[in-house]
Amino acid sequence: xxxxxxxxxFEKHGFDRRTFxxxxxxxxxxxxxxxxxxxxxxxxxxIDAERGVLVVLFLRGGLDALSLCVPHGDAELYRARxxxxxxxxxxxxxAIDLDGFHGLAPAAAPLxxxxxxxxxxxVQAVGSPRATRSHFDAMRSVETAADAPLRPNSSAGWIARxxxxxxxxxxxxxxxxxxxxHLPDSLAGARSALAIPDPSRFGALxxxxxxxxLGDLCAAGRDRTAHAARDALAAMxxxxxxRIVARQPTRGAPYPESDLGRKLALSAAWIRARLxxxxxxxxxxxxxxxxxxxxxxxAMAEKVDDLSRALSAFERDLGRDLDRVTLVAVSEFxxxxxxxxxxxxxxxRGGLALVLGxxxxxxxxxxxxxxxxxxxxxxxxxxxxxxxxxxxGESARSVLGDFDAGAVFPGHALHSVGLARPA
Amino acid sequence: MGSRPADSPRDPPFxxxxxxxxxxxxxxxxxxxxxxxETSGDSAATPAVTAVDDxxxxxxxxxxxxxxGFGWSRAGRAEIASLGFDGWVAGQLDPASIADPxxxxxxxxSSSAGLSAAGILKSFRxxxxxxxxxxxxxxxxxxxxxFERTVELWNDWFHVDQERGECRVLKTVEDRGAIRAHALGSxxxxxxxxTKSGAMLEYLDNRSNSAAAPNENFARELLELHTxxxxxxxxxxxxxxxxxxxxxxxxxxxxxxxxxxxxxxxxHDEGPKVVLGLTLDADGGVRDGERVLDMLAAHPATARRxxxxxxxxxxxxxxxxxxxxxxxxxxxxxxxxxRAVLRATLxxxxxxxxxxxGSRRCTRPFDLVVALLRATGAHVDDFSGLVDELAGLxxxxxxxxxxxxxxxxxxxxxxxxxxxxxLCERFFAGVIPGVSLQTLPVESAASPxxxxxxxxxxxxxxxxxxxxxxxxTRRARDLWPMTTDRARRMWxxxxxxxxxxxx
Numbered sequence: 001x002x003x004x005x006x007x008x009x010f011e012k013h014g015f016d017r018r019t020f021x022x023x024x025x026x027x028x029x030x031x032x033x034x035x036x037x038x039x040x041x042x043x044x045x046x047i048d049a050e051r052g053v054l055v056v057l058f059l060r061g062g063l064d065a066l067s068l069c070v071p072h073g074d075a076e077l078y079r080a081r082x083x084x085x086x087x088x089x090x091x092x093x094x095a096i097d098l099d100g101f102h103g104l105a106p107a108a109a110p111l112x113x114x115x116x117x118x119x120x121x122x123v124q125a126v127g128s129p130r131a132t133r134s135h136f137d138a139m140r141s142v143e144t145a146a147d148a149p150l151r152p153n154s155s156a157g158w159i160a161r162x163x164x165x166x167x168x169x170x171x172x173x174x175x176x177x178x179x180x181x182h183l184p185d186s187l188a189g190a191r192s193a194l195a196i197p198d199p200s201r202f203g204a205l206x207x208x209x210x211x212x213x214l215g216d217l218c219a220a221g222r223d224r225t226a227h228a229a230r231d232a233l234a235a236m237x238x239x240x241x242x243r244i245v246a247r248q249p250t251r252g253a254p255y256p257e258s259d260l261g262r263k264l265a266l267s268a269a270w271i272r273a274r275l276x277x278x279x280x281x282x283x284x285x286x287x288x289x290x291x292x293x294x295x296x297x298x299a300m301a302e303k304v305d306d307l308s309r310a311l312s313a314f315e316r317d318l319g320r321d322l323d324r325v326t327l328v329a330v331s332e333f334x335x336x337x338x339x340x341x342x343x344x345x346x347x348x349r350g351g352l353a354l355v356l357g358x359x360x361x362x363x364x365x366x367x368x369x370x371x372x373x374x375x376x377x378x379x380x381x382x383x384x385x386x387x388x389x390x391x392x393g394e395s396a397r398s399v400l401g402d403f404d405a406g407a408v409f410p411g412h413a414l415h416s417v418g419l420a421r422p423a
Numbered sequence: 424m425g426s427r428p429a430d431s432p433r434d435p436p437f438x439x440x441x442x443x444x445x446x447x448x449x450x451x452x453x454x455x456x457x458x459x460x461e462t463s464g465d466s467a468a469t470p471a472v473t474a475v476d477d478x479x480x481x482x483x484x485x486x487x488x489x490x491x492g493f494g495w496s497r498a499g500r501a502e503i504a505s506l507g508f509d510g511w512v513a514g515q516l517d518p519a520s521i522a523d524p525x526x527x528x529x530x531x532x533s534s535s536a537g538l539s540a541a542g543i544l545k546s547f548r549x550x551x552x553x554x555x556x557x558x559x560x561x562x563x564x565x566x567x568x569x570f571e572r573t574v575e576l577w578n579d580w581f582h583v584d585q586e587r588g589e590c591r592v593l594k595t596v597e598d599r600g601a602i603r604a605h606a607l608g609s610x611x612x613x614x615x616x617x618t619k620s621g622a623m624l625e626y627l628d629n630r631s632n633s634a635a636a637p638n639e640n641f642a643r644e645l646l647e648l649h650t651x652x653x654x655x656x657x658x659x660x661x662x663x664x665x666x667x668x669x670x671x672x673x674x675x676x677x678x679x680x681x682x683x684x685x686x687x688x689x690x691h692d693e694g695p696k697v698v699l700g701l702t703l704d705a706d707g708g709v710r711d712g713e714r715v716l717d718m719l720a721a722h723p724a725t726a727r728r729x730x731x732x733x734x735x736x737x738x739x740x741x742x743x744x745x746x747x748x749x750x751x752x753x754x755x756x757x758x759x760x761x762r763a764v765l766r767a768t769l770x771x772x773x774x775x776x777x778x779x780x781g782s783r784r785c786t787r788p789f790d791l792v793v794a795l796l797r798a799t800g801a802h803v804d805d806f807s808g809l810v811d812e813l814a815g816l817x818x819x820x821x822x823x824x825x826x827x828x829x830x831x832x833x834x835x836x837x838x839x840x841x842x843x844x845x846l847c848e849r850f851f852a853g854v855i856p857g858v859s860l861q862t863l864p865v866e867s868a869a870s871p872x873x874x875x876x877x878x879x880x881x882x883x884x885x886x887x888x889x890x891x892x893x894x895x896t897r898r899a900r901d902l903w904p905m906t907t908d909r910a911r912r913m914w915x916x917x918x919x920x921x922x923x924x925x926x
Contacts, residue, residue, distance in 0.1 A: 060824075134643050136825045181817035183838040195838040204844035210916055213898040214844065217891055217920045225785070225921055228837035236841060285824070340636070 052324040052399025055280045061288030063331035065352035067295035073101035076372035084295045084339045107304040110312035118363040125350035125370045127384020133347040138332035143185035156189030165403040169276045173234045176279040179263045199244040203236040244269045249316040256309045260284045264314040293344045326357035328395035349381035353391045359398040360419045394419045485884030489926030492568030494794030495884035508771045515569035526565035540682030550595045556806035558820040562793045573606045582828030583622045585821035597622035610759030611720040621673045621682030630672045634692035639665040644826045650719040666692040667711040726754040739782030746773040783925040785833035788818035808856030847918035851911040871899035887922040
């Protein structure tokens with residue numbers, strides 16, 4: 001097996017790690033009122049703050065479900081993973097029991113309270129539309145929410161289709177924000193969607209006359225570019241008039257000092273700013289562990305700890321706002337049941353999705369348990385008994401209301417996962 | 424791959440080309456040959472030699488230089504004027520015949536570009552940053568523009584994320600010994616060299632691919648990204664292809680030959696295999712993988728994909744179908760000779776037809792940075808500040824996190840509009856470390872109209888549209904009389920226009 005020490009894949013980088021958690025202001029507070037060229041959409045209409053926000057967190061690399069949500073009641077787990085399996089409850093380092101069969105890994109302890117309070121749902125055995133073990137292919141199939149063969153200049157992302165299907169709010173200049181350097185594939189084709197990794201540095205050409213000229217320059221340009229430019233200019237105006245300030249939760253443990261902690265704190269800041277944004281997208285990387293997975297106290301445990309603390313802090317940071325927010329965390333696939341010769345686990349199939357919010361029914365392990373015995377596995381992997389589109393669809397519906405499922409998820413009939421609140 | 428730098432093309436002794444470009448004989452690394460004697464009243468560079476093809480309109484010349492090269496510059500314009508389109512292309516297809524003192528100087532300044540993997544490890548340098556800075560420097564300064572463009576294309580095609588594990592060290596070697604060594608040569612040799620490179624063996628895990636523990640990662644991307652493309656193969660083919668490449672691994676770290684290809688027969692799956700209809704009998708050894716590469720390189724789907732990529736890069740989003748067909752047939756006819764594909768694609772008639780179809784190539788952040796440097800003749804003594812800027816825009820060289828490489832399509836890069844504008848603003852404000860703008864000869868323009876015309880000529884080679892010039896002229900009038908600060912803002916504004924971002 002590989003002699004690598006590094007086990008990451010797809011860690012996006014290139015952006016300075018700024019510690020927003022120490023009160024970096026969203027912008028120069030003395031920003032003068034900017035005159036906006038009449039050609040630009042007005043950003044000043046009142047925002048409907050009651051509509052919800054969908055936060056889509058993509059865990060890239062293949063989260064090992066068994067290292068977070070431990071089926072301690074299944075003896076197969078301990079047969080297949082003599083070194084990696086988290087011990088049963090009431091043993092040293094054992095899982096925290098949830099329902100008598102499943103438990104949380106100790107590293108995921110911060111998720112226990114939100115789970116018990118019904119604000120966190122765990123969906124097991126979730127599979128991408130395409131049953132592929134290629135990261136890149138599986139990610140694309142989740143983000144385009146399609147199982148047809150992909151073409152290089154691929155079809156629009158599922159969130160782009162979702163935004164087309166959901167009426168924009170009044171003054172909806174900025175409908176979706178990616179906290180990364182780019183828009184994810186799931187937003188490919190979306191209008192009014194921008195990548196804003198750092199709102200305090202978003203914007204250019206401070207002089208209003210220059211801005212107006214820039215707007216005119218872009219209006220003279222080609223259609224798609226012109227629209228993207230106008231969206232960006234209008235968003236600059238919106239973002240600069242607003243303070244988007246990350247903070248620590250007022251109660252309980254703080255956000256972890258990590259990329260994910262920083263981005264979730266920033267997500268909460270965007271939500272608090274009440275700009276009418278409907279979707280936020282962000283990534284967490286580094287879950288691809290082919291060796292030395294370390295479910296109990298190694299690399300995967302660290303990842304699970306980071307994820308759990310960040311989600312828990314996000315929940316508390318939002319406070320009442322959680323009622324109109326649903327965060328859904330998915331990965332492109334889970335990992336193999338059997339540990340490999342290097343103490344890691346290879347690419348699998350069915351994985352874990354986490355859904356956090358005040359408008360969902362949490363507190364349960366959802367989905368049909370596929371079993372870990374050889375006969376029940378899909379080519380050695382946990383079978384997928386829930387399509388990820390069902391999780392995404394129900395999460396979206398919980399905060400954005402009804403949408404045309406046939407348009408957003410073509411070729412797939414949505415099934416209920418059990419997240420929706422009873423009517 | 425060894426420790427002797429295999430830089431191709433070899434740098435011949437410096438001989439000035441006969442286009443009258445005055446050059447000193449001191450190899451001081453500079454961004455672009457900037458002629459400090461330009462006065463504001465100067466029109467676009469007058470070539471010292473009678474133009475061969477003087478019906479090449481300014482915007483077309485700028486498009487050629489921006490697509491087949493990394494951006495319009497006065498020196499580039501003079502070259503194309505004196506050689507004509509066909510002559511310029513023919514010359515660029517023979518990079519060894521082109522003196523490249525600035526490119527060579529930047530390579531010489533690099534601490535790791537010429538080292539073996541073992542050498543890089545021993546020197547404790549930071550090869551990752553070095554290679555990224557060097558990529559920027561070469562794109563900006565090299566006279567072998569088409570070669571550098573083609574190298575960029577292949578680095579995207581055979582993308583290796585330099586940040587992944589040992590790729591930090593191995594990518595430098597692969598860039599030199601595989602990509603640059605074969606960029607204009609035979610696709611089959613390029614494919615073979617990349618497949619066997621330590622960087623690719625590490626990046627896509629094939630170094631761990633063995634009969635006992637097969638790893639399909641590389642085989643999958645070989646079929647999907649490096650050759651045939653989606654829809655041309657099945658999962659069975661991936662598995663069988665993976666079996667063919669078992670035992671293809673590299674010399675490990677402790678060894679002086681670290682990173683070199685090594686076939687370990689004891690790891691190879693010696694059973695019979697069938698890949699896409701190709702039957703491989705048992706005990707094929709290393710020949711299994713070689714035969715698969717032969718088949719894939721010769722496959723019509725590969726020719727099709729390569730042709731499409733080349734046509735899009737050089738002729739824009741709406742490339743003439745005739746050009747794509749010509750490129751494909753050139754590939755097939757010559758068994759994958761890259762020069763032939765370029766010759767078939769880079770024809771004046773196709774550029775004209777692309778123009779008639781309104782076909783444009785949307786520049787990516789790397790293109791933008793280099794175009795700014797080349798157009799303004801900025802002086803760069805350290806490219807790392809620019810690498811940071813590119814990282815902030817998500818286009819630092821070799822950093823895309825998945826094997827498909829940086830996307831080409833406009834949609835991906837549109838989201839960074841604000842960040843690009845901010846970059847242009849910072850560039851002209853002179854706040855990017857390592858970059859110093861020379862005096863932009865604008866203060867002495869007699870009128871706003873003349874001022875804007877000057878910017879257009881100097882920045883874009885005359886590519887701005889009538890509408891864009893009108894907007895800029897209006898703004899210039901508002902800001903008249905020009906001060907240095909206002910002039911910088913005007914330059915930044917012009918650099919944010921679609922006319923500069925599309926080529």
